[in-house]
Amino acid sequence: MIMVLRNLASYLRPYKLLSFLFFAGLFLDLAFVSLAPLSFKFMVDNAIIPHDFGQFYLILSILGIAGLIGFSSGIISDYILSKLSARVQRDLRSGLFAHLQHVNIAFFQRTRASDLLSYLSGDLSAIDRAMTVILTTGIQSVSVVIISAGVLFTLEWSMAVLVLIGAVLIFTGPYLLGGRAQAINAQYKDQMSLMTGDVQENIKAQRVIKGFHLQQLMIDKFHTRLQSLFVIDYKKNVINSSLERIPMISLLLINFTIIGFGSYLALQGQITVGALVAFFTMYTSMGNSVFNLTFAIPAFTDAKVSMDRIQQLLVELPEANGTVQLQPLPNQQLDIEARELTFRYAEKQDVLKDINLHIPPGTTAAFVGSSGSGKSTMVQLILGFYAPNEGHIRINGISLQEMDKGSLREQIGIVFQDNFLFRGTIMDNLRLSKPHATREEVIQAAAKAEIDGFIQSLPDGYETEVLDEGGNFSGGQRQRIAIARAILRDPQILLLDEATSALDPISEASINETFRRLAHNRTVVTVTHRLSAITDADQIFVFDQGKLIESGTHREMLAAEGYYKELWDKQNGLSVSPSGEEAEIDENRLARLPFFRDMNIDVLREIKDLFNTETFSAGQAVIHEGEAGNKFYIIARGKVEISKRPVGDAERIRLAILADGDHFGEIALLENVPRTADVSALTECTFLTLQRKVLHYVLSQYPELDARVREKLKERYN
Numbered sequence: 001m002i003m004v005l006r007n008l009a010s011y012l013r014p015y016k017l018l019s020f021l022f023f024a025g026l027f028l029d030l031a032f033v034s035l036a037p038l039s040f041k042f043m044v045d046n047a048i049i050p051h052d053f054g055q056f057y058l059i060l061s062i063l064g065i066a067g068l069i070g071f072s073s074g075i076i077s078d079y080i081l082s083k084l085s086a087r088v089q090r091d092l093r094s095g096l097f098a099h100l101q102h103v104n105i106a107f108f109q110r111t112r113a114s115d116l117l118s119y120l121s122g123d124l125s126a127i128d129r130a131m132t133v134i135l136t137t138g139i140q141s142v143s144v145v146i147i148s149a150g151v152l153f154t155l156e157w158s159m160a161v162l163v164l165i166g167a168v169l170i171f172t173g174p175y176l177l178g179g180r181a182q183a184i185n186a187q188y189k190d191q192m193s194l195m196t197g198d199v200q201e202n203i204k205a206q207r208v209i210k211g212f213h214l215q216q217l218m219i220d221k222f223h224t225r226l227q228s229l230f231v232i233d234y235k236k237n238v239i240n241s242s243l244e245r246i247p248m249i250s251l252l253l254i255n256f257t258i259i260g261f262g263s264y265l266a267l268q269g270q271i272t273v274g275a276l277v278a279f280f281t282m283y284t285s286m287g288n289s290v291f292n293l294t295f296a297i298p299a300f301t302d303a304k305v306s307m308d309r310i311q312q313l314l315v316e317l318p319e320a321n322g323t324v325q326l327q328p329l330p331n332q333q334l335d336i337e338a339r340e341l342t343f344r345y346a347e348k349q350d351v352l353k354d355i356n357l358h359i360p361p362g363t364t365a366a367f368v369g370s371s372g373s374g375k376s377t378m379v380q381l382i383l384g385f386y387a388p389n390e391g392h393i394r395i396n397g398i399s400l401q402e403m404d405k406g407s408l409r410e411q412i413g414i415v416f417q418d419n420f421l422f423r424g425t426i427m428d429n430l431r432l433s434k435p436h437a438t439r440e441e442v443i444q445a446a447a448k449a450e451i452d453g454f455i456q457s458l459p460d461g462y463e464t465e466v467l468d469e470g471g472n473f474s475g476g477q478r479q480r481i482a483i484a485r486a487i488l489r490d491p492q493i494l495l496l497d498e499a500t501s502a503l504d505p506i507s508e509a510s511i512n513e514t515f516r517r518l519a520h521n522r523t524v525v526t527v528t529h530r531l532s533a534i535t536d537a538d539q540i541f542v543f544d545q546g547k548l549i550e551s552g553t554h555r556e557m558l559a560a561e562g563y564y565k566e567l568w569d570k571q572n573g574l575s576v577s578p579s580g581e582e583a584e585i586d587e588n589r590l591a592r593l594p595f596f597r598d599m600n601i602d603v604l605r606e607i608k609d610l611f612n613t614e615t616f617s618a619g620q621a622v623i624h625e626g627e628a629g630n631k632f633y634i635i636a637r638g639k640v641e642i643s644k645r646p647v648g649d650a651e652r653i654r655l656a657i658l659a660d661g662d663h664f665g666e667i668a669l670l671e672n673v674p675r676t677a678d679v680s681a682l683t684e685c686t687f688l689t690l691q692r693k694v695l696h697y698v699l700s701q702y703p704e705l706d707a708r709v710r711e712k713l714k715e716r717y718n
């Protein structure tokens with residue numbers, strides 16, 4: 001209770017004058033409410049019994065004037081309290097929000113959005129409620145109880161002692177239950193956040209849910225969640241109503257005792273009738289106050305839980321920041337260097353290990369490698385989102401640890417694979433990276449990102465509203481808006497993390513051309529799995545399982561015949577039409593598939609024509625686990641996720657991510673084996689597919705080849 005009161009006092013501290021006026025108004029109001037019942041004693045003993053009309057009018061007038069002052073003060077203090085509580089809410093919200101802006105990015109990965117939302121809505125509302133209850137009912141009731149108790153002692157001490165013992169009893173029950181009530185309230189809040197989190201996730205995942213026909217599973221999962229919530233909700237209601245009911249019962253018992261004992265004393269002539277009436281009136285008003293106080297207890301408990309939760313958030317550390325400002329000079333580009341860098345998100349699991357790389361000023365670098373090899377993590381370390389566990393990154397010779405991150409990020413333009421668009425207009429979204437950009441500058445940037453034509457064609461042009469995180473635009477359009485946003489900043493360092501993954505081949509080629517032009521006079525780092533886009537990079541860094549295993553130019557690394565050459569060969573020999581609708585594979589690429597290795601090139605030439613092209617949009621299911629497989633897929637362009645739901649487990653686990661040049665589902669060429677995993681498109685995908693029947697029809701003309709292919713497929717299957 002002390003902690004709640006201390007916190008409330010600290011919230012009010014910035015508003016000293018308002019708080020003073022509030023307490024002054026409240027005091028006058030209280031003085032009237034507490035002392036008014038005493039008027040009965042004077043009315044009965046001095047006016048009614050002696051039949052004195054003069055005293056009657058005098059007492060009535062004093063009561064009327066005091067009432068007017070008391071009630072006006074009450075109204076004024078209510079008005080001030082409304083203002084005070086709205087200001088406190090505003091301060092708490094803005095304080096929490098500002099704190100969140102500076103908290104380490106890792107915090108957002110381990111905290112569900114719904115928890116954060118419940119801090120800003122549920123918990124702050126609980127504090128607001130408690131503040132109103134404590135500052136009105138709470139203070140009022142406590143004061144009435146104290147003043148009344150004093151007056152009751154002067155009226156008749158023996159009855160007052162009985163009342164006091166009763167009052168202690170009233171609070172004993174709630175006090176004993178308090179700890180449990182607090183724990184259950186905290187559990188209830190946690191369960192509520194989990195439930196809203198589930199709903200939020202469910203809304204966002206509707207494509208996947210419908211794509212994989214997971215509705216019933218989701219309903220069952222939600223039902224389990226609701227069941228846990230129900231149990232806690234029920235317990236919370238029981239304990240909260242006990243907190244209210246126990247004092248009510250105690251109060252009734254005290255009433256009974258006082259009526260009996262008071263009347264006995266009056267019958268004995270130990271107190272006057274006026275004093276008895278005043279005692280009862282005063283006691284009733286005191287009883288009401290005590291009763292009101294018991295209603296304030298759940299609000300206290302609730303506020304204590306919410307204050308604890310908010311405190312937990314406020315102690316979350318802001319991201320580490322240095323003080324050295326990065327001040328690049330005009331015409332001097334930035335230099336990026338990583339030395340003996342090791343990084344892990346979780347204990348004992350190095351995601352990047354012993355990385356040494358140097359990207360000289362004004363050059364272009366590309367990070368390539370299989371999915372999960374650490375490329376994006378490297379970009380995030382350059383942005384200073386995380387600090388390396390060992391080694392360091394230096395920009396222009398300054399260690400990122402010592403650098404003011406804001407001064408670095410202002411020099412960076414970044415495009416991610418998934419780009420968030422804010423609510424507001426397209427113009428607002430573009431201007432984010434350079435708030436004072438002129439309309440012309442924005443249009444120029446949009447033209448370079450090849451999105452100006454599309455925006456102008458919209459009825460509201462640049463003033464078109466962005467809905468639902470950009471849901472009214474396609475993935476490609478969102479990506480181009482993000483590219484325009486990065487270009488508008490005219491940054492010293494351009495970071496492109498799979499920046500063209502959502503574009504069709506023709507747009508991708510022309511945006512890459514734009515990037516090439518933009519690369520002039522700045523340092524560019526590109527993360528991509530599409531090697532054809534980075535063949536002219538000054539340096540290519542190849543990552544594999546967190547290690548930097550090769551680096552050099554495209555030519556140098558092809559000549560080295562290492563892992564890069566392998567990656568290149570996988571993607572080479574596949575072509576996609578500019579629209580992305582048609583794809584082809586050449587016979588040499590086909591010959592590199594394990595089960596076609598060493599096969600006659602003429603037969604492969606025949607087989608390559610048997611492939612069909614199939615396209616899928618991002619989020620679409622390609623293969624469902626358990627269905628009969630009858631074709632084999634090669635990814636000509638795009639990225640897919642292979643996942644599986646272990647038996648009896650609701651959580652799907654990711655097995656792999658495959659991209660351009662990878663293949664899957666070859667067992668379907670062997671026989672009608674049920675698919676062993678789900679495959680879904682992560683980006684727009686163009687696949688080359690080969691039907692089992694068609695392949696074996698062609699191969700049936702070459703029985704020996706047919707047998708060899710089956711043999712090799714069997715080997716792979718086993």
Ligand SMILES: Nc1ncnc2c1ncn2[C@@H]1O[C@H](COP(=O)(O)OP(=O)(O)OP(=O)(O)O)[C@@H](O)[C@H]1O
Pocket residue numbers: 109345346351369370371372373374375376377378529657
């Ligand atoms: N926030 C995170 N918390 C914990 N582990 C993470 C986090 N982000 C990535 N990882 C893990 O770190 C490893 C490297 O991921 P990263 O995203 O850097 O790879 P990548 O090479 O960029 O992959 P992709 O091409 O699929 O984007 C992966 O094993 C991934 O699961």
